[in-house]
């Protein structure tokens with residue numbers, strides 16, 4: 327089920343975006359962190375970030391999900407060369423995975439398309455193992471972001487950094503960092519599901 331406008335969908339599947347996302351955005355978003363084990367990317371689009379993850383972390387098993395079947399098909403085509411990567415249709419507000427399944431959940435530029443973004447965060451927490459990491463980046467509540475999405479017509483709910491922190495706290499995350507970047511237009515976030523004591 328597509329949730330973005332045709333223009334934005336085409337942009338996310340385009341070669342320039344895929345190249346920019348993998349070479350420039352991903353290293354910035356990862357902020358020096360590395361991963362092994364089971365990694366879930368929510369709203370993974372055409373697999374631009376997942377391809378970069380698979381190249382950087384060959385020991386990780388990566389599951390890419392998106393609610394839009396056309397995106398998942400594009401991701402499958404792009405990611406077929408990586409044996410440890412699978413792509414599936416899934417709505418982040420109702421993930422088809424058992425609790426405590428993943429070591430890390432990643433969310434790149436997708437939360438603002440999920441009107442019920444708090445449920446997306448709650449689901450990300452549920453499928454994480456204790457001690458697991460939730461990280462990513464998103465747009466912030468700037469006039470430009472609101473204007474672009476109003477013109478473009480994609481359903482959206484732009485999140486302010488304070489709202490995101492409160493949402494992460496509400497979902498039980500700890501050690502939360504949310505930092506604005508790129509002149510305040512985006513925010514990078516990182517949080518942990520508490521380890522069992």
Ligand SMILES: C[S@@+](CC[C@H](N)C(=O)[O-])C[C@H]1O[C@@H](n2cnc3c(N)ncnc32)[C@H](O)[C@@H]1O
Nearest residue numbers: 329369370371374392393394417418434436439
């Ligand atoms: C702006 S694109 C970003 C795609 C990818 N993360 C990237 O960086 O190239 C946002 C993606 O989120 C997906 N999406 C929106 N709502 C979703 C939901 N409820 N569950 C899963 N994916 C969703 C869209 O279909 C789209 O592929």
